[in-house]
Structures are given as C-alpha cells and as structure tokens.
Amino acid sequence: MTKDPMTVAVIGTGYVGLGTAALLAHIGHTVTGIDISEEKINLLRAGQVPIHEPGLDDLLASVQDRLTWTTSYDSVHTADVIFICVGTPPGPDGTPDLQYVVSAAARIAPHLNGHAQVIVNKSTVPIGTGDYVQRLLEDHAPGYDHERHRVVSNPEFLREGTALQDSLYPDRIVLGGHPDALQIMARLYAPLIEQTFTAPAAAPRPETYTRPTVVNTTLQSAEMIKYAANAFLALKISFANEIAGLCERVGADIEEVATGIGLDGRIGTRFLNAGAGWGGSCFGKDTAGLISAGREHGYDMPILQAAIDINTRQRQVIIDKLMRQLRTLKGKRVTVLGMAFKPDTDDLRDAPAHDLITRLHQLGATVTAHDPIAMPRAAREWTHLTYREASSVQDALHRADAVIIVTEWSDYRTLDWNAHLKGMRGRLIIDARNIIRTPIDAHVEQIGREAPVGERRALT
Ligand SMILES: NC(=O)c1ccc[n+]([C@@H]2O[C@H](COP(=O)([O-])OP(=O)(O)OC[C@H]3O[C@@H](n4cnc5c(N)ncnc54)[C@H](O)[C@@H]3O)[C@@H](O)[C@H]2O)c1
Structure with a gap:
C-alpha cells in the first residue's frame, strides 16, 4: 500500500x-x-x-x-x-x-x-x-x-x-x-x-x-519501445511458423526445434509457438503502424512486412491441410474450435477463427463454431459471418467431417477426444495449436510436426 x-x-x-x-x-x-x-x-x-x-x-x-x-x-x-x-x-x-x-x-x-x-x-x-x-x-x-x-x-x-x-x-x-x-x-x-x-x-x-x-x-523512445517490442514478438511467431513449414517438408519437429533453439539465452523459449499465427488487437495493428511510420519517412521495413505476410499465409496453411484430405469442402461440415484470438479472453479482434470461418464458407463448407467464453460476443460482433453456434463441444463435433482447433483453450487440451469423436461423421482433426499429445482414433494434422506423438519421446 x-x-x-x-x-x-x-x-x-x-x-x-x-x-x-x-x-x-x-x-x-x-x-x-x-x-x-x-x-x-x-x-x-x-x-x-x-x-x-x-x-x-x-x-x-x-x-x-x-x-x-x-x-x-x-x-x-x-x-x-x-x-x-x-x-x-x-x-x-x-x-x-x-x-x-x-x-x-x-x-x-x-x-x-x-x-x-x-x-x-x-x-x-x-x-x-x-x-x-x-x-x-x-x-x-x-x-x-x-x-x-x-x-x-x-x-x-x-x-x-x-x-x-x-x-x-x-x-x-x-x-x-x-x-x-x-x-x-x-x-x-x-x-x-x-x-x-x-x-x-x-x-x-x-x-x-x-x-x-x-x-x-524520452517521449519518442518510450513510444518506439512499445512498437518495437510488439513487432519483435510478432516476428518471433512468424519465424517459428516459417521454420515449421520447412520442418514438415524435411521431417523435423518444430516443437523440438523451438525448444532446442530457445534454450539459447540469446533467443529465449517464449513466443516460438508455431500454429495458426498471431491475432488480437495489437500485433497486426502495431506491425502495420510501424510500417506506415516507415512509409511516412520513405523508409522500407522488409522484415516486418515479411512477418505480416507469413502470418497471412499461415491461415492458408490450415485450409490447405484440410483441402488435401477432403479434396473439396463443398457439402462438408467443418467445425472450428475456438473463436477468441487466444485462450482466457473474449477478445475477437483479428482472431484467426474469423478469417478461417470466412474462407471455409467461401469454399462451400457448412461451418459450426464453438468457444468456451467468446460465443456471446461473436453473436454480437460477427453477424457478417455465416456459421452455426454450437451449444457445447459435443454439439460442435456432431456429424462434422473435420475439426480445426484454432484456439488452445484448456477445455480442448483436456478433452476426451476418443469419446467425442464418436459423434463425428469424418475423422479429420487439424490441430492448428499442436495440443493433442497422445494418439487418438482420428487422422490428426499438426503444424510443423507429425502428430500425435505416441510412443515418441515426450518434450520436457
Ligand atoms: N488490449 C491489450 O492487450 C493491449 C495491450 C497493450 C496495449 N494496448 C493498447 O492500449 C490501448 C487501449 O486498448 P484496449 O484493448 O484497452 O482498448 P478497448 O477498445 O478495450 O478500450 C478502449 C476504451 O476507451 C473508450 N473510449 C474511447 N474514446 C473515449 C473517450 N474519448 N473518453 C473516454 N473513453 C473513451 C471506449 O469506449 C473503450 O471502452 C490501445 O492503444 C492498444 O493498442 C492494448
């Protein structure tokens, strides 16, 4: 006090x-x-x-x-x-x-x-x-x-x-x-x-x-510190996502790679999670803000632009994984688990789920979405999107051909997947947050790694 x-x-x-x-x-x-x-x-x-x-x-x-x-x-x-x-x-x-x-x-x-x-x-x-x-x-x-x-x-x-x-x-x-x-x-x-x-x-x-x-x-340095901090964090996530794409192609595991590089004190383990890409009210806005400040001064910021481009591409990576398995989304029921841009918030600003629901609908899928906290807010703020709001995870998975895990809520981490899978029509899970840690009775695709880990060595 x-x-x-x-x-x-x-x-x-x-x-x-x-x-x-x-x-x-x-x-x-x-x-x-x-x-x-x-x-x-x-x-x-x-x-x-x-x-x-x-x-x-x-x-x-x-x-x-x-x-x-x-x-x-x-x-x-x-x-x-x-x-x-x-x-x-x-x-x-x-x-x-x-x-x-x-x-x-x-x-x-x-x-x-x-x-x-x-x-x-x-x-x-x-x-x-x-x-x-x-x-x-x-x-x-x-x-x-x-x-x-x-x-x-x-x-x-x-x-x-x-x-x-x-x-x-x-x-x-x-x-x-x-x-x-x-x-x-x-x-x-x-x-x-x-x-x-x-x-x-x-x-x-x-x-x-x-x-x-x-x-x-000074005033100017303090203002710049905020922008530069957010830009650097966004960059770290985009870097992890870029490396994750190559991991998939060469058979490496992004989580083990991220742990391995992050233990170097100069790099640090945080903000190296590959996944659906960043969202929320700050990273997109602040990277764009810094680039626009550069533009005002005739100064290019190519590293930041690349971080934004990778983040946009990461949404498409998820759709591509889905399309490779289902061929077409026309007539398919796809469930989106998680709408908030991250767990433990109801904030929907720049949420990856927004872009994914939009794209899935454009591609002809019938979309059902679920979020433990953000659904009432989405009902108010996402009236321009076409999706059905699920009353529970069980309801969300009912008769789904595929599921995309977009937000790593603990409810989804701890889900008894095998029990819930029974209600599904298909058995495809795109785990865009790499939260499924044990083999389940479904085809699971993760980002930058083979899933599930099964008998493989668990990461510490
Ligand atoms: N949300 C975050 O995690 C976070 C983190 C760090 C920095 N920031 C920054 O902090 C700022 C605020 O972000 P936020 O997420 O709290 O925004 P927010 O939209 O949640 O809240 C802004 C509030 O300001 C009110 N408001 C607008 N004009 C007003 C006025 N003239 N007088 C009184 N109230 C007014 C709005 O009604 C709203 O309640 C932004 O610049 C954001 O970039 C946000």
Missing part, C-alpha cells in the same frame, strides 16, 4: 484501462474510471466487468472503496495523474486512427487545474503523439502551462488472459517524458517498483519475481 496516496483519472475502461485502474487502486490510490460508453459504466457501477479477464472481477471488487466509474470528465480537475487508455485501431492503410486520443485530450484540457498534473499516454500511439497531445492540450486548455502539465508516455505491455500478473509483476516499466513528470510517476508507482504491496489472492506474486526495471527515457 502506498504511503503517498494520489488521485488518478483513467480515461477508457477497456482491457488496458480496467487493468490500470485495478492496479492503481490496489496499491492505494483513489481512481476514477471514465468512459464514453454509458453501457460499460453502468455495468461497472453494478459491480460487473464488461470484459473477460481472469481474476479482474475479484480484484476490482476488493478495491471498490477507492474506485468510481463515470462518463463525466469532471474528476480530471482534481486528479494528480490522468491516464489515456483509449483505443487506437488501425485505419485502412495501417496508420493508427487517433480520433479517440484526440477526443480524450480535447475533453481533458478544460478540466486541467493550476497545479502540477501529469497526462500519461498508455494507449499505443505513433511516435510523436506525446508532443501532439501536448499541443492539443495547449490548444484546448485556457490556463495551460507546459511547466505544470506534462505529457508522459507509459506504454502498456499486459497480455489479455494474464493481465493481472503482467500489471502487478511487470518485467519493466517504461516511462518517457520530462524528468519532473517522471518523478511524479515514480511516486505513483513506488509500491509497484519496490513491490511493497500485498499480492492479491487473484494474482499471487511469482516465487522468483523480485522487482521491475524502470526505463526512464
């Missing part, structure tokens, strides 16, 4: 804003969460969390005395620190659309007071946006004083599905801006930096965790 409680406003109560509000309230600050969506604010006021994020509802409930939810910006006036956590979706050419950041800055400005206030950009924004926000505040705030009202870039690195662990026990905290403002941020984050807070039941402190490294830098 902080010895120096501050008053904080968090603009935008999506995945990042809610995580930020929960973290800051947990370490002892008083937080107002502000959103333009009345629906979200009404849910939050009623104690409901509008997104699926493990443990977040318990953490928010435990700190409700220090949390207020509103659609009004009035509380900005008394805030020491104001976080901007609004969306920055990609425009048609990949350039991030800054309209929500611009509107948030314009609405913050009239409420700035005569004291020192820090405006923190947590949204992922193109390099130079910090200066742009500063100028917007200047334009819209009558009493704006750049000595008192400083803009800081504090990019967010949380992953959906493990947001609490990532926020409470980060590898690093990146802060870009004027040293005076960074001092205020150091005070705000002191319990996080020193790890003096009590770990909440929903997110215990990992045994080996000590404390985060703080990277103090």
